[in-house]
Amino acid sequence: MPARPAEDPSRPSSLAAALRGNLGRLALLFAGVLLPLWLFAELADEVHELEELVFDDALLLWLNGLAGPRLDAFFVFLSRIGYAWGVVPFDIALSLALLAWKRWREAAFAIVALAGSALLNLSAKQFFQRDRPSLWESIAPESTFSFPSGHAMGSMTLAAVLVLLCWHTRWRWPMLAAALAFTGLVGLSRLYLGVHYPSDVLAGWAAGLAWVAGSYLVLFRRRRPWRRHRR
Template sequence: MHRTRKEVVIGAARGLARALVRFVRARWKPLLLLFFGVGLPLVAFGDLAEDVWSRGGIGWDEPILRYVHQHETPGRTAVMKFISAIGYAYGVVPLAILIGLGLLVVRRRGNALFWAVAMGGAGVLNQSAKLSFRRARPELWQSPAPEHTYSFPSGHAMGSMALVAALAVLAWPTRWRWWAIALGGVFTLLVGFSRVYLGVHFPSDVVAGWSASLAWVLGVSQVAYGRLVKPRPRATPAAAGPDPAPEPSAGT
């Protein structure tokens, strides 16, 4: 029996809907993780970026900065300057380099490739975004640790989040994953808060940095390992090839 064009279209739509339902039922867990791990952070970054681009800022930025500044003391300032220092140039950057080299030394070439792309890519994204948005630093008071580059998004926030997220990805199939998430999460929050306390970043700079970096690292993991996190201790990105076999010891 000859079907009309309308019936063909309806039949095709129903078939597509049934296939979509089967796909979601079979893969709802990784899809949900992808939504929360990559989708939501990207939405958050996009929303903040749109406000910065179109209106020059976010309404809650200045009130938060002024509230935090009201609680400034010399002792707190010293602590925040230290946290800020280790949150990038004197902590995150050298640690990222050491971890990358360490992965190569222990012959984990695939993990080293993931690490390099995750950390290096976050840095490139940060500089690209700063040059694109060209947002000026806050000027509500004289900062005890002034900065002279662009503000959006925060490089400290992106760097610390990239470090912690990449560590969590690699540690996921081990018992150390919760330590990486818990301690790393506290460290990332402290670094972000230190930048607001010191008056060198708007809160939206920090949140945008966290969001962009989390989405980037988990996206790289999805490409490298086929999961948002490393599925098995010996899993390695296909592009890197298999890790070299361990060299036999002198006594064997």
Template sequence: MRRLIPTGFPAAALAAACCFGAIAAAIRLQAFPGLDERVAARIQGWESPWLTPGMIFLSWMGTGLPLVLLTAAIMGLLYRKLGLRRELGLIAFIALGSALLNTGLKHLFRRPRPEVYRLAEATGFSFPSGHSMAAFSLYGLLALLLWPHLRGVAGRTAVLAAAGILIAAIGLSRIYLGVHYPSDVLGGYAASACWIAIVLALYRRLSRTA
């Protein structure tokens, strides 16, 4: 495996864990009353006949069978085009772990979903957003894996920008559709970033000793 982005993964995991803890504490303590609702209302104010189908499509891509099929397709391309093998197991492990972590965190915090404004239906608890965690895990990890195979600033910047846009768009779609608070989405990003950083730190350590 070529070298990943030269980042201190343990430090990144700690920073992401601190961000998640701060968001969770703010929700529990109601440190910023009404802030979630005001930000959500601003985003939902974008509602329009042409934007809503796109947001529904992005949300649909963010979890379930579409995400599984997309992940499998990306794994196939990485294997055929770049010859990555061990990384395929890494992708599957992070994706599965992200889903299990999200389920555990949802049942730990048991935050009800928004009820005031809905353009889509969703069940289960609200915090953290499963769509946001899944999107961050897949596209964030994909950008990290592609990074060492790209040459030049332009290519690497394009990959990071594309991953960031997809992650942000899927998170925004959940707020726009009224099924998550903004803090659910931010918490999902932080939890997923922490999970990826922990796994990659362990993976690099094991790769050195293998």
């Protein structure tokens, strides 16, 4: 009777062990890719069919009822740093910094995630061609299409990239808190200014998160991007 080959000690001994070893990646796949894609698909279907979402106009009108000079200035500033004044320059600076530090895989991840997100957003806007809200005259009008929100998608993309790059360091929770606050405020600014529907913002967040998480899972199949700091 032939001898039974010796088992490879590096191979998981059971399905449970394999799942435990990839629990983080599975969680990221579910919460970072599948759920956001489902949400985007649901919203996109409603927009494509020209259906009116019940919360879109109601929430915009409620926010407009809070308008005042101080809030106007605050949300205009947030809207500007949420894209042209803040997110775009930071995207470029982050990519160049990672290249300068010779963090090749991290740089590839950042460039693919950030540049790819921008291209996807432009393509989606041209495909859906949703008009901007016209419930009142905005103090910061826009002329491009509305769905999905470029500000929401761009801010979410940058925030998710930073969180994933910092996840295995001691900075992950502060970065996660800052990311949630920043993306939330940028999205709120677009609603307050009346240049996006809430569904535009939700779709932008969902698409940005799904793209970043998917890029991360492909580019970091084995190795972690940053080594954990020693205590």
